[in-house]
Amino acid sequence: ETGVTQTPRHLVMGMTNKKSLKCEQHLGHNAMYWYKQSAKKPLELMFVYNFKEQTENNSVPSRFSPECPNSSHLFLHLHTLQPEDSALYLCASSQPESGANVLTFGAGSRLTVL
C-alpha cells in the first residue's frame, strides 16, 4: 500500500467503550498528525509527532490518548468518549524539512459515539 492508510473507516462506540484508531504511512515521512473534522468547523489539529516525539498537544482532553511507536505508525486510543466527540478523525504525515510543509492525508475514520 502507498500513502496514508487509516483503520477502521467507520467506528460506532458507546461512552464506556475503549477503542483505538490506527494510521500507517508508507511515504518515509518524519511527522504525523491527528486532526478532528466536525461539521461547519475548521479542521482542529489535535496532536503532532515529529520523529516519534510528541511536539504538539492542542489542549486535547485526556480521553484521547495518542501513541506513536515509530515514524510510520500513529494510534489514537479512545476511552469514555462523549457524543460530541463524534466526528471524522483524519491522520496526516509530512516531511517538514522539505520546505513548504505539504501534508498527505488518510481517508479518515468516521467515529460515532452513542
Place this chain on the structure above:
Amino acid sequence: GNSVTQMEGPVTLSEEAFLTINCTYTATGYPSLFWYVQYPGEGLQLLLKATKADDKGSNKGFEATYRKETTSFHLEKGSVQVSDSAVYFCALSDRGGATNKLIFGTGTLLAVQP
C-alpha cells in the same frame, strides 16, 4: 494567532461557470498558503500551493495567487465541471513551535450541476 477565513458555502454553479472561492489569512511572518480539496468519502488532497508573495499556484485548471498586500489567496477556475464538486479548504503553514503545522479554514462546499 494565525488564522484563515474562507467564504461560507455551499457554492452552487452550473457546469462551465466561473468559480471564485475567497480566502483571507492572518499571520505573522511569511507563511506558505495552500488549497486542499476533499471529495466525498475521502481525505484531503493537496490541490495547489504558494510559498511566497506574488507566487501563483495552479493545478487541474485551478489557480490562486498569494497576495500579501490584501492577505488573500482566492481560488479560481475558469470553467468548472461536475467532477469538481467537493469541499475546498484554504490553509496556511504556521511555522511557530517545534513542528510546522497547517491551520485550516472551515471549508467551502462546491456543488456543480450539469
